[in-house]
Amino acid sequence: MLARAARRAPPRERLPSFHAHPPYVAGLRERIGTDLLWLPGVTVVVRDDAGLLLLARRADSGLWALISGIVDPGEEPAVAAVREVAEETGVDVVVDALAAVSTTPETVYANGDRSVYLDLLFRARPVSPESAAAARVGDDENLAVGWFAPGSLPDDLQPSTRARLALLDAFEAGSGAAVFSA
Template identity: 50%
Template sequence: MATPDFVLALREKIGTDALWLSGVTAVVLREAAPTDAGAGQPAASGPEVLLVRRADTGAWTPVTGIIDPGEEPADAAAREVLEEADIVAAVERLAWVQTLPERAYANGDRAAYLDLVFRCRWVSGEPHPADGENTAAGWFALDALPPMSENMLERVRAALSPAGEARFQRGS
């Protein structure tokens, strides 16, 4: 995963100590084109979700990324989708705010994230791994998702929930 320049600059000062970073998850949805089921069966259609396969772990996820200093979070979500999958997306709403547990990377760096999950709508483009952070990108029917972590599935579910107030994760 490409590390933003501002994080590299901070790492020069603090080494591998834990960083608190703000991130986004962009759950991009589009309506699937109807398909002919044949034999008098109804045509299949429904929402599809954009997923990318991460180059570092091989995991399928919605598009995720780090918010740059001073960047509006919704703008960061749209930027990450364009950078990672070459898809133009319109951010519709904030769906979920959560804190993620601290994680250690292979190089010893540690970070914890405030994650803002946005529901986004596809505007244009065909997905492909656009920046080297992913090895694949594509649209998936909601009933045919590849294996994903429970937290990533929960991010998709949060974006699919009816419009209303954003969900906030609360500690014990």
């Protein structure tokens, strides 16, 4: 399976004009332009006590997605996961598992920037019911946030979110060790 996947051209995702950079990525972009960057990222599946999933409607694509972001230099990935959820949704969470490790397809942003992400998929839960109830749009990366039943996810769901939820399902059905996608 790996050899066959390596021979195929990697899929690419083109995103609309909205594109936010952490300051260190902006500095790199000043030096390398739109050349391909390999970046560490986190995606967080947040489930409340009722099993509802926290999703955000992305400003760049208009699609609903799991919370994700870039790990800052020197930052622990689980800390980045907690930070991203708080920044984007106002919900304070505790990470309880690293569920999967994968790479993303090459993303080409409207300005031509190209990135591939090493994605660490974390499972998390709100620290309290009050924190879950405080969900709100916390930054300009998202247009809306909401809690959804796993069987009633929005139709306009980002394809990578479905893939990551499948990785979480594989993790939860397995031995408890992180899943590595091929």
